[in-house]
Amino acid sequence: MAKLTVHEFQALIERIYGEKDSARGTSGTFMWLTEEVGELSRALRRGQRKQLESEFADVFAWLATLASIHGVDLAEAALAKYGGGCPRCSGTPCRCDDPHAGHGEPAPQP
Numbered sequence: 114m115a116k117l118t119v120h121e122f123q124a125l126i127e128r129i130y131g132e133k134d135s136a137r138g139t140s141g142t143f144m145w146l147t148e149e150v151g152e153l154s155r156a157l158r159r160g161q162r163k164q165l166e167s168e169f170a171d172v173f174a175w176l177a178t179l180a181s182i183h184g185v186d187l188a189e190a191a192l193a194k195y196g197g198g199c200p201r202c203s204g205t206p207c208r209c210d211d212p213h214a215g216h217g218e219p220a221p222q223p
Contacts, residue, residue: 146175
C-alpha cells in the first residue's frame with residue numbers, strides 16, 4: 114500500500130472534494146467534522162479495527178478539508194508547532210509537570 118505524506122493527503126482530498134467543500138463552507142464542513150468525531154468515539158468504544166480505521170480516515174479527511182478551506186497547510190502547521198518538541202517545554206518526550214495539560218496548551222483550571 115502506498116504511503117502519503119500529510120501534505121499529499123490534504124492535496125488528494127482537495128482534488129477529490131475541493132469544489133464541493135468550498136461551496137459547503139466552514140460551518141457545514143465543521144458540522145461534518147464533529148459528526149465524524151462522534152462516529153470515531155463510538156468506534157473507539159466498540160474497538161473494531163476496520164471501523165476504527167475508517168473513522169480515523171474520515172476525521173482526518175474532514176480536518177484536511179477544513180484546513181484547506183482556510184488556506185492552512187496541515188503539514189506546515191504541525192511542523193511549525195510541534196517540530197521542536199512540546200510547544201510548552203520543547204521536550205521530546207514532553208517533560209511538562211502537569212499530566213493534565215493538553216498538546217501545547219495549559220492545563221484546564223478547576
